[in-house]
Amino acid sequence: MDFDLSEDQRLLKDSVDRLVADQYQFEQRKKYMREPAGYSTAMWNQITELGLLGLPFDETLGGFGGGGVETAIVMDAFGRGLVLEPYFATVILGGGLLRRTAPASMLGEMAPKVAAGKMKLAFAHVERQSRYNLEDVTTTAVKDGGGYVLDGAKSVVIHGDTANRIFVTARIAGQRRARDGIGLFLIDPATPGVVRRGYPTQDGQRAAELTLTKVRVGAADLLSDNALPAIEHVIDEAIAALCAEAVGAMQSMQDLTLEYLKTRKQFGRAIGSFQVLQHRSVDMLVAVEQARSMAMFAAVMAGEENPTERRKAISAAKVQIGRSAKHVGQEAIQLHGGIGMTDEYAVGHYFKRVTMIDQMYGDADTHLAFLAAQGGLFGKVA
Amino acid sequence: MNLNFTPEEIAFRDEARHFFRTAIPASIRAKVAEGEGLTRDDMIEAQRILNARGWCTVNWPVEWGGQDWTPIQVYLYQDEMQQANCPSPIAFNVSMVGPVIAQFGSQAIKERFLPATANADIFWCQGFSEPGSGSDLASLRTKAEKKDGKYVVNGQKTWTTLAQYADWIFCLVRTDPTAKAQEGISFLLIDMKTPGITVRPIVTIDGGREVNEVFFDNVEVPLDNLVGQENKGWDYAKFLLGNERTGIARVGASKAKIGRIKELAALEFSGERPLIESPRFQEKLAAVEVELKALEMTQLRVVSDERKLAKGGQNPASSILKLKGSVIQQQLTDLLMEVVGPYVMPYQRDFEGKNEPVIGPEYATEAAPMYFNYRKVSIYGGSNEIQRNIIAKAILGL
Numbered sequence: 217m218d219f220d221l222s223e224d225q226r227l228l229k230d231s232v233d234r235l236v237a238d239q240y241q242f243e244q245r246k247k248y249m250r251e252p253a254g255y256s257t258a259m260w261n262q263i264t265e266l267g268l269l270g271l272p273f274d275e276t277l278g279g280f281g282g283g284g285v286e287t288a289i290v291m292d293a294f295g296r297g298l299v300l301e302p303y304f305a306t307v308i309l310g311g312g313l314l315r316r317t318a319p320a321s322m323l324g325e326m327a328p329k330v331a332a333g334k335m336k337l338a339f340a341h342v343e344r345q346s347r348y349n350l351e352d353v354t355t356t357a358v359k360d361g362g363g364y365v366l367d368g369a370k371s372v373v374i375h376g377d378t379a380n381r382i383f384v385t386a387r388i389a390g391q392r393r394a395r396d397g398i399g400l401f402l403i404d405p406a407t408p409g410v411v412r413r414g415y416p417t418q419d420g421q422r423a424a425e426l427t428l429t430k431v432r433v434g435a436a437d438l439l440s441d442n443a444l445p446a447i448e449h450v451i452d453e454a455i456a457a458l459c460a461e462a463v464g465a466m467q468s469m470q471d472l473t474l475e476y477l478k479t480r481k482q483f484g485r486a487i488g489s490f491q492v493l494q495h496r497s498v499d500m501l502v503a504v505e506q507a508r509s510m511a512m513f514a515a516v517m518a519g520e521e522n523p524t525e526r527r528k529a530i531s532a533a534k535v536q537i538g539r540s541a542k543h544v545g546q547e548a549i550q551l552h553g554g555i556g557m558t559d560e561y562a563v564g565h566y567f568k569r570v571t572m573i574d575q576m577y578g579d580a581d582t583h584l585a586f587l588a589a590q591g592g593l594f595g596k597v598a
Numbered sequence: 599m600n601l602n603f604t605p606e607e608i609a610f611r612d613e614a615r616h617f618f619r620t621a622i623p624a625s626i627r628a629k630v631a632e633g634e635g636l637t638r639d640d641m642i643e644a645q646r647i648l649n650a651r652g653w654c655t656v657n658w659p660v661e662w663g664g665q666d667w668t669p670i671q672v673y674l675y676q677d678e679m680q681q682a683n684c685p686s687p688i689a690f691n692v693s694m695v696g697p698v699i700a701q702f703g704s705q706a707i708k709e710r711f712l713p714a715t716a717n718a719d720i721f722w723c724q725g726f727s728e729p730g731s732g733s734d735l736a737s738l739r740t741k742a743e744k745k746d747g748k749y750v751v752n753g754q755k756t757w758t759t760l761a762q763y764a765d766w767i768f769c770l771v772r773t774d775p776t777a778k779a780q781e782g783i784s785f786l787l788i789d790m791k792t793p794g795i796t797v798r799p800i801v802t803i804d805g806g807r808e809v810n811e812v813f814f815d816n817v818e819v820p821l822d823n824l825v826g827q828e829n830k831g832w833d834y835a836k837f838l839l840g841n842e843r844t845g846i847a848r849v850g851a852s853k854a855k856i857g858r859i860k861e862l863a864a865l866e867f868s869g870e871r872p873l874i875e876s877p878r879f880q881e882k883l884a885a886v887e888v889e890l891k892a893l894e895m896t897q898l899r900v901v902s903d904e905r906k907l908a909k910g911g912q913n914p915a916s917s918i919l920k921l922k923g924s925v926i927q928q929q930l931t932d933l934l935m936e937v938v939g940p941y942v943m944p945y946q947r948d949f950e951g952k953n954e955p956v957i958g959p960e961y962a963t964e965a966a967p968m969y970f971n972y973r974k975v976s977i978y979g980g981s982n983e984i985q986r987n988i989i990a991k992a993i994l995g996l
Contacts, residue, residue: 217603217670219902225599285599474994494990495983501994502922505915509895510888516601532888584888588880593887594856 219512221289228286231266232293240297242562248300253378254414254422255300263301264333272311277324278331284453288460288515295464298562298569300421302336302375308457309374310337312450313383317400317439326381338379340370340426341447348578349393350385350447355428357386357399357438364388364438366401366409366431376424377414379405384428388441400443407431419569448523452530455577456518459511459537462573465566466504466541469548472563473497476552493551500544507540528590531583538580541570601898603670611674618682621647630683631858632961633931633968635806638721638763644685645692645718654687655696655716657841662700662712669904673897680850690722690760691715695768697841698785698834702826711787725755725769725788725812726835733984735770736779736832740814742771742786744821749773749786751794751817757978761797761810764790774829785831787823794818802974804967805947839980846979847923849894855930856887862961863937873937886929893922917989924976931969938962 221229239259248256263269268290273279280286287308294303307330314326314337329335346352355368366386376382381402389397405412409431412424440446474497477488487493514533520526545567549556556563574580587593603611619627626640636644648654649663656672658664667675679686687693696715699708714720731738740753751771761767767788774782788795794817800809826834860883863874873879896915903913935942941958942965949956956963976982990996 217601217607217898217902219599219899221599474996477996488996491987491990494994494996495986497994497996498921498986498989501989502918505896505918506889506892506922509892509899509915512599512899513601513891513895516599532891535885535888536892584881584884585877587888588877588884592856592860592880592884593891594853 221285225285225289228282229289229293232268232290235262235266236293236297236299240299242298242565245298245300249420254416254420255302259299260301260333263303264331267331268303269307269311269333270327270331271307272315273323273327273331277327279327284456284515284518287453287457287518288511291457291460292464292467292511295461295466295569296468298420298465298565302338302378302422304454304457304461305339305375305379306330306335306337308454309339309450310379310381310383312453313337313339313400313439313446316446316450317443318402319439322402322436322439335381336375336379337381337383338373338376338424339383339450340373340376341383341385342371342373343369344371348582350451351395351398351444352393353385353387353398354392355384355386357388357401359388360432363432363434364399364401366403366428366433368428370426370428372417373412373424373426374417375422376405376412376426377422381405382426383439384426385443385447386428395444396442398442398444398447399438400440400447401433401437402439403431403433403437407433417572419572420565421572445523448527451577452526453518455530455534456511456514458573458576459507459514459533462537462541462570463504463508463511465570465573466507466544469544469563469566469570470497470500470504472566473500473548473551476555496547496551500547503540503543507537507544510536524590528587528593531578531587531590532593534578534583535580535587538574538583541574542580545570603674607670607674610671611678614675614678615682617651617653618679618684621651622682622684626685627683630685631854633964633971635808636685638760641685641688641763642718642721645687648687649717655692657693658696658712658716659700662696662708663716669901673901676845677850677853680848681854683854686845688718688721690724690764690768691718691720693841693845694724694838695722695787698768698838699825701837702785702830702834707787707822707825720765721760721763723758723761723764723767723790723812725758725767727757728754729756733981735835736783738770738772738783740769740771741775742773742784742819744773747821749819749821749824751786751788751814751819753814755812755814756800756809758797758810758812759808761790761812762799762807766790767812768825770831770835773831777829780832782829783831783835784828785825785834786819787825788814788817788819792817792819802971804970805945806967806971808971847893847897847919848927849890849897849923852890852923852926852930855927855934856883856890859883859930859933859937862934865959866937866939879936883933886926886933889922889929890926893919893926896922917985917993920979921982921985921989924982927975928969928972931965931972935965935969938965942966 270279271282274281314323357364357366382405384401384403386399388399409429411427414424417423478486480487510533514530517526517529548563549567552563555561622644626644629636655663656665660666699711728738742749742751769786769788770783771786772782773784794815796813798811799807864872866873868876896918900913900916941962944957946963
């Protein structure tokens with residue numbers, strides 16, 4: 217048992233931390249956001265040059281075979297920078313789905329392109345009625361000759377507007393909420409019948425609505441005709457990644473707030489000298505550290521192959537992150553006072569990001585209900 | 599980063615698990631599980647079993663009976679001990695006065711007290727708090743004046759836990775009334791049988807008798823009962839209070855409580871279904887489990903860091919342990935009370951030793967007293983508000 221980073225992990229951390237510290241100051245981020253894509257193409261190239269896009273892939277595919285801990289290192293730094301580039305959608309979701317569902321030939325073709333920054337990916341699974349239920353799929357895939365015809369609509373496809381290829385879930389067989397019969401397709405958004413409408417999200421990132429009308433795809437575009445278990449594993453990895461990102465954002469809120477308490481003067485003294493604010497800062501620290509502990513737990517458990525143990529651990533982490541982030545975010549704004557409400561100051565942007573993270577892949581209450589129904593985390597010692 | 603224990607650590611954990619569950623009498627462990635008070639004899643018996651194996655004073659220097667364990671081993675030892683509902687060694691002996699004597703005492707005082715302290719041949723109590731000196735401990739006024747080759751002690755201590763069992767008391771006393779508050783205090787060992795000492799019980803809200811007032815009226819104490827140097831007592835007290843950073847979270851004990859809550863909630867019915875199947879109850883319990891899991895990970899981070907930190911260095915996460923650990927312990931006593939339902943109400947301590955039949959299930963009798971009693975854990979050892987003051991200053995720099 218140890219929490220030490222390996223030499224390689226330390227090097228990775230140093231390089232991402234430096235990238236964020238040097239190139240992702242809040243004022244720089246504002247410029248990136250104003251670019252046509254909603255993020256910086258130059259920054260995307262730098263992320264590519266650092267090799268971060270190959271994180272989940274083997275070395276033979278242009279990657280470096282990173283796991284949950286490496287992912288957490290990158291995402292924690294990206295959380296501090298509020299990074300806008302479609303890393304999460306392309307590498308964590310897209311890379312994860314490729315790795316877990318694509319046949320070797322497709323993986324061999326796609327992974328090097330992803331790693332080289334030439335292939336941006338997205339995952340379209342949310343539907344109007346589905347909320348957080350991955351098995352609730354009404355988009356249909358009907359066999360037609362050698363291929364399939366897809367019909368349906370997908371919502372809030374993270375970075376779906378700039379993706380070169382999009383993973384889409386569609387029902388091949390079974391009733392609306394059946395766990396079996398969910399197909400995973402990889403489609404080219406230029407295919408006739410695909411319409412996408414891009415828009416900004418509350419936290420300054422991008423997403424898209426996707427409609428599929430009689431979209432013809434080939435048999436080779438179907439990666440799995442029973443994809444739910446693989447999807448669930450990828451989403452668990454994605455949740456672990458978001459937990460790390462949220463911890464980075466929470467740390468920044470804590471740092472900003474402390475700095476403010478030490479410099480802002482009222483009644484002739486730094487407001488951090490008031491005990492009521494000191495105690496609230498301590499409670500923020502407690503919330504951040506508890507979240508950090510659970511993000512580490514999630515990073516390690518994301519690779520667990522036993523789905524029940526993995527999902528319980530990931531749910532527990534998402535509960536903790538959701539609750540900590542809400543507390544830290546709300547307190548960070550409150551302790552700043554008026555300046556915390558302004559768009560030109562950073563703290564509110566962190567608050568918006570962690571608030572959106574709570575709504576991704578199940579909010580704290582959803583995961584608590586799942587964990588509770590599974591009998592909790594602690595059992596009897598044998 | 600590797601969250602799995604090594605094969606050696608697992609072997610050690612299993613050895614500890616087996617030992618605590620076989621060597622410590624089941625009757626004593628049942629009392630701990632049910633929150634029933636231990637007798638003086640119970641505590642001494644359990645401690646001697648541990649001491650016979652060298653597993654009592656593991657954090658002491660090796661030459662005085664400590665173990666040269668890794669921080670992970672110490673963690674596993676505590677976790678397994680608490681999960682097995684094995685009583686911890688008497689804290690006043692093993693976590694408090696023992697380490698202070700070992701660190702600051704003369705060779706003579708070490709030889710005189712350490713073996714007896716380890717084996718519970720002496721039962722210690724702690725004389726720190728006073729009626730006017732709680733959170734502001736350094737304002738204490740109990741004084742020790744040198745007269746005819748002795749100290750003469752006058753004053754009053756309070757909240758003295760288990761003074762009614764104690765053979766000796768270690769006290770903070772004022773030896774220099776002219777010095778600054780923190781600089782005139784000494785650390786003095788006093789035999790409870792000395793003439794002039796009066797112990798008076800304080801009954802707590804759970805009906806228990808755990809704490810006492812201790813009065814000193816011209817109590818004569820030999821000069822060589824002083825630990826270390828005169829007027830350095832405040833430094834020793836700070837060392838004492840900072841000594842138990844990780845055990846204080848009591849994660850293992852909370853795990854044991856969760857196991858018990860689940861067990862009992864399966865026996866109690868809410869409508870047609872056992873309470874444990876109520877989603878509302880399940881979610882309340884799961885919410886505490888998440889906090890506890892996070893605290894366990896936080897504790898492991900602290901433990902794993904101890905190897906790397908320079909002496910005196912502190913991982914910011916360590917400050918959380920008492921704050922969070924105390925609240926979790928309290929939440930669990932609240933849930934346990936919820937489990938037993940209306941049988942929380944009968945107050946049955948007056949029946950003790952009277953051979954009256956128990957009202958309601960046996961496991962219900964201590965639920966409310968334990969809930970009431972556990973309000974203390976966010977007060978003692980520096981209240982949670984004092985902890986926040988300390989963290990704000992030491993960690994956040996406010």
